[in-house]
Amino acid sequence: MSTRLYNTLSRKLDELPDPPGPVRMYFCGPTVYDRAHVGNARPFVVGIWLRDWLRLRGYDATLVHNITDINDKIYEAAPGRSAERAVEATEWYLQDTGDLGLEAPDHLPKASDYIPQIIEFIEKLIERDYAYAVEGDVYFRVARDPDYGRLSGQRPDQVEEQEPNPLKEDPRDFALWKANKPEEDTSWDSPWGRGRPGWHIECSVMAEELLSPVFEIHGGGLDLVFPHHENELAQSKALGHGFAHIWAHNGMLEATGEKMAKSVGNIVTLRAAIDEYGRETILLAFLGAHWRKPMDFSEETRRQAQSRGDGFREVFRNRSAPAPEGEWERFGAALDDDFNTPEALAIMHGWRDHDLLRRALDIFGLGSLAESEAAPAEVVQLAERRQQARSERDFDEADRLRRDIADAGWEVRDVDDGFQLVPR
Numbered sequence: 001m002s003t004r005l006y007n008t009l010s011r012k013l014d015e016l017p018d019p020p021g022p023v024r025m026y027f028c029g030p031t032v033y034d035r036a037h038v039g040n041a042r043p044f045v046v047g048i049w050l051r052d053w054l055r056l057r058g059y060d061a062t063l064v065h066n067i068t069d070i071n072d073k074i075y076e077a078a079p080g081r082s083a084e085r086a087v088e089a090t091e092w093y094l095q096d097t098g099d100l101g102l103e104a105p106d107h108l109p110k111a112s113d114y115i116p117q118i119i120e121f122i123e124k125l126i127e128r129d130y131a132y133a134v135e136g137d138v139y140f141r142v143a144r145d146p147d148y149g150r151l152s153g154q155r156p157d158q159v160e161e162q163e164p165n166p167l168k169e170d171p172r173d174f175a176l177w178k179a180n181k182p183e184e185d186t187s188w189d190s191p192w193g194r195g196r197p198g199w200h201i202e203c204s205v206m207a208e209e210l211l212s213p214v215f216e217i218h219g220g221g222l223d224l225v226f227p228h229h230e231n232e233l234a235q236s237k238a239l240g241h242g243f244a245h246i247w248a249h250n251g252m253l254e255a256t257g258e259k260m261a262k263s264v265g266n267i268v269t270l271r272a273a274i275d276e277y278g279r280e281t282i283l284l285a286f287l288g289a290h291w292r293k294p295m296d297f298s299e300e301t302r303r304q305a306q307s308r309g310d311g312f313r314e315v316f317r318n319r320s321a322p323a324p325e326g327e328w329e330r331f332g333a334a335l336d337d338d339f340n341t342p343e344a345l346a347i348m349h350g351w352r353d354h355d356l357l358r359r360a361l362d363i364f365g366l367g368s369l370a371e372s373e374a375a376p377a378e379v380v381q382l383a384e385r386r387q388q389a390r391s392e393r394d395f396d397e398a399d400r401l402r403r404d405i406a407d408a409g410w411e412v413r414d415v416d417d418g419f420q421l422v423p424r
Ligand SMILES: [Zn+2]
Pocket: 028, 029, 203, 228
């Protein structure tokens, strides 16, 4: 069976071409105006896991994850110093997502590096009558696209108004280029005067420049279907480009746990979550939820993720036992069927085969769970003294040493060839 994924556009599971593909993937990244929320990490994590799984399946897979560093939100968040804020927040994002310990995306383009290509794209849209300039702004002419609304499931004649401006021909039209406003500290020269690109055109251009005018998968959060992705699709199709075949939208992260709100506030930053729960717990929480479904980042979810992690660590402290025939195929089939990580995780849960489990954990950046933690030398010494005491049948002394070891944060276990130290 080849790999299939749910496609928002066709509203069904669509198959990827057979390996080696290529599978070119563009996953919308963050608008950099503040520290990223845990939810912002979901498309990042899903995109990387999917790419890495496809590579293991023999695909030539490439992942582009963009940084939106020109956007209304940045101007609002840092009036007069949006450019500095964007640079600073980009560094935070790269650092925080980097601390998840996954293999990086292949490209992390910034919108501000693509201004000439964006201007050229808009000029072509104007030439073909798909766009028009008005007082320094340029708008896309939605009425020219009979398919507009298909991705988000809206009737073309009932599309929500976006970016109100009485000078537009049609309330549905959206901005490709915006004239510079006094409160905006960044702007570029263009045939329509100083200004800056709209958000949607940035993604169409970066995707096409780094992948090709046609590519296999476009990902991003479910909240981006309209207007962002509807508009990307309209712009690129207007130039006759095939654009994305499969639109893969991940479910949103919900935070309902009361406790979380108390300790770190309602918005949980990725930084705070990594510092508080550790990267493995966050990755296991993501793994335990289907990428398309909403995910509750609650106390309960985190506890479950933590105990999954402990369970996997425990497997590696014990002897490896071969898994039944066909287990890897069962695991692979779950991932090939709409990248069902909760099912894959449930299959892994039953494994005691170290090689197999390590192979699976490695795909998700969780190979560290297979590494045993080394106890400090003084704890090892206590355990050796305890072993000596036991061999001399001095059980009182052995018990006392066991308690000392426990006080130091370790549990000593007796195994065939001596002892084992496990963090408590
Ligand atoms: Zn985008």
